[in-house]
Amino acid sequence: MKNDPGRRSAQSDPTSSPPDRKRKRPDKQAPAQDSSKQQTLHFSNSKRLKPDQPARPSTPPKKLARNEMYTFSSRSPAANGNGVIDLTNGTPPSSPQARRVNGAFKGRSGINPHTGAKKLVVKNLKTNTDWDSKAYLEKIWGQLDAALVVILKDGQDGFSKEDLYRGVENVCRQGGASTLFSRLENRCRQHVERDVREPVLEKSSSDNIAVLKAVLAEWARWKEQMTTIRAIFFFLDRSYLLSSSKPTLAELTPQLFRETVFSHSALKPKIIDGACDLVTADRTQQQKLDPSLFQQAVDMFHELQTYTATFEPRFLGVTQQYVDEWSERMIGEKSVPEYVALAEDFISKEMARCEQFALDASTRRDLLALLEDHLVARKEADLTDYEALASVLDNNAMSDLTALYALLNRRRLGSKLRPAFVKWVDETGTSIVFSKDEDSMIIHLLSLKRRLDLTWRTAFQRDEALGHGLRETFETFMNKTKKGDATWGTDNTKVGEMIAKYVDQLLRGGARAIPEVLTMRRSSSITAPPKAVALPTAAEAEENNEDDDMDEDTEINIQLDQVLDLFRFVHGKAVFEAFYKKDLARRLLMGRSASADAERSMLARLKTECGAGFTQNLEQMFKDVELAREEMQSYKQRLEDRVGFEKGRNVDLSVNILSAAAWPSYPDIPVVIPANIKRSIDDFELHYKSKHSGRKLDWKHALAHCQMKANFGKGSKELVVSSFQAVVLLLFNGMGIDEKVPYAHILSESGLPEAEVKRTLQSLACAKLRPLTKHPKGKDINTTDTFSINTSFEHPKYRVKINQVQLKETKEENKETHIRVAEDRNFECQAAIVRIMKARKTIAHSELVAETIKSTISRGVLALSDIKKNIDRLIEKDYMEREDGNMYAYVA
Template sequence: MLSMQNPPTSASTHDRIPADRKRKHPRHSSTSAAAADSIANAHKQQTISELFSNSQQKPLDTRVLSPSSKRLKLDSPAPIASPPSIPASAPLPPDKMYSFPTNNTVDLTKSPGNSPRKTAVRTNKPNFNPHLGARKLVVKNFRPQAKTDPAIYLNQVWEKLDKALAVVFKSEKLDFSLEELYRGVENLCRQGHAQEVCTRLEKISEKYVAEGLRGPLLEKLGNKSVDLLRATLTAWTTWNEQLKYVYWIFCYMDRSYLLQRSKSLEDIAISMFRSIVFEDPQLNPRIVDGACDLISADRSGENLDRQLFSETVKMFHKMQVYTTSFEPRMLELSQSFVAEWAVRESADQALPEYVESSVRLIRSEMERVEIFSLDSTTRRDLLALLEDHLIEKRKDRLVNQDDVADLLDENKAQSLEQLYTLLERRRLGSSLRPSFEKWIDDTGTGIVFDDKEQDDMVVKLLCLKRQLDTIWKVSFHRDEHLGHALRECFEAFMNKTKKTTATWNTDNSKPGEMIAKYVDMLLRGGAKAIPAQLSSIASKSVTVAEDDNEEIIFDEDTEINSQLDQVLDLFRFVHGKAVFEAFYKRDLARRLLMGRSASADAERSMLAKLKTECGSTFTANLEQMFKDVELAREEMASYKSRMAERSEKQSVDLSVNILSAAAWPTFPDIKVIIPSDIKNAIDKFEVHYESKHKGRKLDWKHALAHCQIKAKFPKGNKELVVSSFQAIVLLLFNDLGADEKLSYQHLKEATGLPPAELSRTLQSLACAKLRPITKHPKGRDINPTDQFSLNANFSDPKYRIKINTVQLKETKEENKETHERVAEDRNFETQAAIVRIMKSRKTITHAELVAETIKVTKNRGTLDMAGIKRNIDRLIEKDYMERGDTGAYNYVA
């Protein structure tokens, strides 16, 4: 017997089939029972199993017929019935030794699955001819034969599919089995009908989309574009809902046939709706305009149908028409809208309102892009479009000098910040520089040359500087170009010179003088002397300091140092520092000699700042002044110690400051008759000093002296702090009665003061707020005919009273003298610079010499071109240099 699962690869010697026995066998895998019985009766032979029943049986070969993995798996045949046994003692005749069945050929082309399992039974065959050879073993295909016609089966299945699609496209209730339809499509695809199924599905779907979806939309062409868009979106939603069932039914075709061709049912369905409905010449422009109309309604202030617009954007993305149809049309309409809006708003609104409206428009457009997840290309192109029309093409309007000046005048930091931020979108923030520079120059020049408000110049400049610094930091985001413009403009207008009465017709810069006087006011008065507007601004600047991560603690010393730092910011812009030096030295001398400094630490701090800013050469004389004061204190301590050793008592408590003339400013010598007690004390000190320091001569400056005297008034005793001149005048009233008077002429002869100095002294004593003497007749001016008496009604709540000292205030004559001396020193410094240049260059042209001179003398103060030319001529006259034949200057050794 042969097994179908494990057929033998070759026939055994004992199982050969004679060649004359070869015949065709039926397709069944085994011989029927009736045929086996007829053959057994005809031949009366025994099988090989019976012949060799006494021998040991070998198992059949179970090797696989073919290594192909695609062969159908067949069931194993039923076990073979055991043949009847033959007695071992019965001998067999020779012709009965070998016998083979006549119908043992097996048809391998028939699957055992198509017929019931049967057992092949070997039968005994007569007339065995061993010499005829084996029969031929024929192996046929395993391919199953179709039971029905494939075309008929295709039509049967499609008929069911067609009915199912009709129900789906009508959105009716499903009355069929999706699994049955899925199996039908799978069988068709396995039988090679996938292409036909796909073609039929496309045709019926196209027909439905054209008639069932596009048809109703064409009937609504007369409606608004938004309504047509809404209907299209409804059709799109319906189509997607119906496609779910189509995907379920034709899933096998989608995953096998279409996938191999890089297609899918979803792509085919989307492409079908896009080509038939969306790309229809009548529907396409209306659908796109409907989406754009939603945006236009939102821009005009109407309520935007957010859900409709969001679903529309999703539909455009799904159909892949966003960038080809919607985006270009939307940008085209946006460009027209923005262009008209920019022209209208820029003409009708002021600059701050236009900037605010533009910022608001850009913000709303970008918010719409973010909310509805529009493409990045849309955001980019729309933003470029907005910036082009609102900023680039309106640049002249945005940087208009008059409008920017109005914002700066009103200190609208927020509006300026919006303006700068708007311009900076196109890197145009620095285009504000011309307007910014012009406003700074005009405002600063007006402050510097305002003759009526000279005393408030520094306060106004500090307020201006702080305002502009805040605008630069907060509004202009520390723009580098605008920061340079701010510094350059301050440097320009603060060094402008004009020969006016304020500078006594000299080329000196007024800011240098006023800065020195402002520093003197701070160092004399302390924190109380800081102007109110600067203090309030300082408190408001805490926020800015916090933004810069600076920790500021406001106490008295800190605030004074803060004010000094701000003054130094102005001082850095001044080129002619010689003017500042002259006035600062004079004021420092007054503070040191009269003890009017509010804080010694503040004085030292200011000196250190000046040294850092201008160098040690600039502050050498100032440092010497401080040293002289310290040495004077040691000298007075030594003098008083010696007087104590001698047990000598002084009638007055004398304190003397000995100064080196080279370091200190020059003060005028004013003749005055010193009272005898004071004169004796002065003479004793001179003897002591000359005995200690040989060859030195003391030159007394009584105009700088001050005194403390005790006065007895009818209403109480007081201690008066007065100047030396005031003390000399008051001492003349000691021996007078209550009704006695002294004439102006008598006071002049008794004090020996010049008329101008005497008039200022009497005015401070008799015409000020505190009046220890009375003027007759009353008035504010001192006349030679006036008479003076002791004020018997003088009183004050304080015991120690400070009488205003006129000499603490600079007079016009002193101011004029200082300016003229500075101008004269500048000429000497210019000549010295020219000589040094000529000595190093030997020969130089006029233009080069002027340029070098300006460069060298810039820090101390530069003369104008005419002044430099005059000093060159003076040096030629003094034979320091000469004119050459070529027009150049030659140095004369």
Template sequence: MSKVLGKQPETVNLAKSRPAFQPNHGAKKLIIKNLRTNSRPNELDAYYKKTQSDLVDALEAIFERKQPRQPLERLYRGVEDICRHGASSELYALLRQRCEAYLNGRLHQSIMAEAGSTNVDMLRSTHKHWVIWIAQSTTIRSVFSYLDRSYLLNNKDLQQINDMAITLFRRMAFVTSQSTASNPGSRSLVGMCDLVEYDRRADTRFDAALLRDSISMLHVLNIYGKSFEPRFLKASATYFQEFAEEQSSGSLKSYISACERLLNREDHRCNAYNFDSTTKRQLMTEAHFTLIDSYSEKLLDGGSISKILDENAVDSMKALYDLLRLSGLQRRLKEPWEEYIKQAGSEIVNDTTRGDEMVVRLLEFRRALDIMVRDAFKKDDEFTYGLRQAFDSFINDKKVLASWKTGTSKVGEMIAKYIDMLLRGGLKTIPKSLLSDLKDRVDAEQSGQASTGDEDAELDRQLDQALELFRFIEGKDVFEAFYKQDLARRLLMGRSASQDAERSMLAKLKSECGSNFTHNLEQMFKDQNLAREEMASYKAWRDGNGHEKGSLDLSVTILSAAAWPTYPDTQLILPDEVASQLERFDAYYVNKHTGRRLTWKHSLAHCVVKAHFNKGPKELLVSAYQAVVLTLFNQIDSKPDDFLAYQQIAEYSGLNGPDLDRTLQSLACGKVRVLTKHPKGRDVKPTDTFTVNKAFVDPKYRVKINQIQLKETKEENQETHKRVAQDRQFETQAAIVRIMKSRKTMTHANLVAEVINQTKKRGAVDTAEIKKNIEKLIEKDYLEREGGSYTYLA
């Protein structure tokens, strides 16, 4: 139905005779009188002008930040009427012209009036008026919503109201041809860079909210990438260069820390203040290049890295690794890493003044490096491999042989002695620095192993750590020789803290080196079991043949000469009762085992001697040497003022030289002094005399006296190294003969290479030594030289 405009009300007359609807009579006519079919043109024009005027007034009110006089709903209807009238284009032009005039006029003037003197003040003013304009444009868009939806939505040539508002503000503030001083956009961009600079330098003028909102404003205005990003990245590059130059004058540790803080702050700023992801990527790339690539020589300086590693600064090394990884340079850290390990490790193994601490120091060093790989290098396999390569290098360095003048591996000897200490003393002998930490326990549980909180599991782990060092040794024959000696002492003297640990260690060595390596060691355990069976058989024979037990309870251990270490034979004058017991056992054994012969090793024997002092009786746990010397004083027991001279003791005991000196020193000069030396002093001399210390007291009933003669002497140590070196010569010659027997003819270079390959598991042989052994075999007519080759002589 058409809308009718007019000044007079219309009258509608309806017929009153019958109802309008009558069946079977058809439809009736509806007559409307005085209906105007055409409105007067001047009335419509006046309405449209009035509506347009109201809209202009509303725009002015909005620009003044006031409420329009007309209700927004009536204004919206007015826009709809004009659009339906076909004047959408003219209405849009009017709206755009009014907005553009307002922005370039009053709003621009207001921005400049409130700008202040600094670029940050200009940014604050620009953003403030941007917020105002967004609010104004929102109201305008609600009023002209019908124009937006009915006309602009389908017109590709014209912007919608929201886009128009953004475009007009952008042109006014950021794309103007005005000078820089009166250009709010240009100064605002500089102000944003200034805010970032304030943040970087911890300036109190920094306004976080303004920076965040300004970045959002640029994103909406669509000028972030074109106008701000290049300017920001250029300013950042300059700052990074100045920062690097300033910080690089300090230590590496401080430079790493400063770079780490800077990169974290830059990353946080980009995330917190709405920077674009491409900006962040370009910014961090520039930072990495400036701070890391350009200063890689400083970051990879061996001396500086060594200081950090010496301080065990895991956090600093982790930060360095992370920095280098950002530029893909972390692999270059491996070279100074290995060099440091070689240098520090060489200092430990070549330190002749602290030889007894060598293995503990190596294990502490290794543990610190393992923690560094675990926590700083994120378990990077490259650094784990580099660590092993470096250990292998310095442990087998020939400089170690020169420092210790042993000719064979000193490290192998010290590892064997360290394991001996663990197996004798258990966990109480382990330094706290080597004990497992929480992470070790978690790793053990995750790998399905026993918790390192358990003592047996912890001891087993410590043995594994020592075995890790053992794997690096090329001269394993040295380790074998000293381990064999120490194992013999533990078994013979009952000094093992745990038989389970002993057998576990033997199983580890067998798994590591093969059954040939542990054959003799396993035989030593078998001999112990056989000895117990032999003694049970002897006691049964003795009791069955009517022999009296006597006051002496004899226990003998039969050792296989091939499996056990060699011990010197010593002449010892035993008490008659002891001598008769030994003769009886000797007769029994020789009769039982035809063709065998016993050699008594009195240096390994020990016994319990009962002694009477003024304060009461004691039981003294002593060696055979000490027992023989003590029983000599029974001969002068009835003469309190008498003494035994050094020469008398030597004559009656059969001991002499170092054995006698050490025995007397242990009885008269040690912690437990059951004899008194005259004159007093720490060293024993041939002119000294000795008496029983009747005033001896001790809180314990059974007192153990240190058996000095069982300790390894310097001469014995050197002799062991010489014996290993001599055995190595024989093994080398045997390898040469084996190789030549199978090959018949070989060049010198190939023969040397093959000999090294076959003997490296036992011990590293120098090429000069191999050449000497080849010459010896030529002299013995095993080989013949023909030019540059050797021929095997059958």
């Protein structure tokens, strides 16, 4: 019908669409619809109609055209009785024309627009087709099945992939995708069960590796076949399988193989064990691992999605069993350093294998945890055993210590070395402290300390627990005391005395007095323990330093810092103070310090470490030397200005005025002073008393030294000797070459005690430098010996030092110092007890002992028995009294 601009239709204009055209391709044709079905459309009568709309033709043609398909009857809805307008009726009704009457629509035939929606029935006008999709599917499947037979036999000829692909596409478009996939799946499953699994099952009785190889070969063949099949069925995969719950062809490939071949009870264990056997053979070095075969196995496990569920647990289980047996065997057969090296190599190889074959991160993590647990954690007791660690420390095997700590620290067990390490340090240090070789004690302690510090920094990676253990152990064994001949039956620590003597050696000899094992110039001084220490004497060091212009301040300062590290561990600093004070006095009085800067540097270190009270007397000693120098300048100026100065009294006298409180006490030793020396001494005493009234001078001739000229057969020399040596040598003035002086004559003329005479003669006739000759020859001085001038005495230098006897400490002096320090410590202990009692008034015995030790620890620790003796002495002196309950009360 014609379009009316005033009429509205419920659907698009049918005249605007072209007539139906039949599709040429059968796969594009839609399936035939049932012509008996009707479609119902609903229209609303609420739309306005124009009253002048023309009527439709009364008689339709025999076959309706598209533009005449829909007609409306002029009958009212009530005519059919059900309000349905049949558009297929052959007699088209005339279209109603609505008029607006009094504001409402009313058609010519009396149609009321407000009666509700009308029901429109449209019958299907499309004709049925003769196309049979089922027959087409069977035809295409026949072609596909024939091609599958060729493909599954590894063939590539006899079919066209393009034609097969188009056939699959047509079938899918006609709704046969589900049927096509079912047939394909069944066909592939039959192939895998019959042609893939059966040949492998025939080899199941072979070894695991042979079965693994057969399965890998079939898996590679199956993947290649499915690659071709996927290309043919690509449209099925993309258009149907992706949007359905069924597996895609990429998923079907491993699924069929996994369910049919891999999961078979006779094959699955052998496949997994075959891969594990490859690794085990490589571990035991029975057969080198085939990288390609193992990599194919790992890739297959990943592709079949069985890696985590099957291979990984079995691989870890086999590894655990092997590592457990291997570690037990190795720890029993090998030493700890050898076991550590083998364990580290084993772990590195296992991790390298994981990296090489790209095993999962979970496998690497669990494998590493397993290895560390069996190789480290379960062998903790063996790795931290004292005997094992002591052997490594004795050999100073730094690389072995580093490897041992690194292996233990994989499980944060490095600090577990502390008990064995501390025990070794304590035993080694104690053996050094109580060794009979006292002269090299500090050398060994310094070498041990440097070596252990290096071990802690490098091998033990600055482990905090081991560092604390090292310092605490040094403090323990260095303060161990033992009453014996070395300390003259006192509780004094020998370490304090030897530290003071080593510092004296450094300050007298300079850098040349430092043993080679401790010098910074020697690269091996840190790593090599001193087995045989050759110590240069102070005299040799002094002689070498006379012509040595090398800047030695840095070397000496380094050594002083190291000595101070040991000094910090010492509790009994009173022993060090006493011996250091005595040695400092000798160096200052005899001018034997190698460096004044080094002397003051050491004094500053002691002041920083121990406080000003510790160094008060030492500083006063330096001040006395400076004041004495000024006093001598004043005296010499007076001599030069004196009128009538006698030529025979021009002895170059040098005197040191010392304050008795600051300096050590020295005994008065009788000696016959030569007349000219006596006159000079008396003259200086008059000069001093004229300036300082009320002061008394006590002359300590044992500390004096002088320079005298001597003529020998090979030339004249200037000898630096002590005052006692000078008195003895003067007895040989004017004597002939062959004349001999008996021992008794020297004893009577010198006025010295017999012990000093023997000591002096031994230094002149039995030492390295011998201006006198002893008859008969020997090391000991006897009363029957005689002495003469050594006419063959020679020395490359004009000025020769022979007075080393003054610098050597006698046994009597050493005993006196130790006993005095012990007595002073007893007095300090009693003073500490009185202070504590005065503050507490009443206190228990245990508390008093603890407070006393805490108060006196910086000066030295007394034994509990000595503290009890001091308490008893104070009770006898009525400073305190005992009360019930093991209590003490202070007596005001």
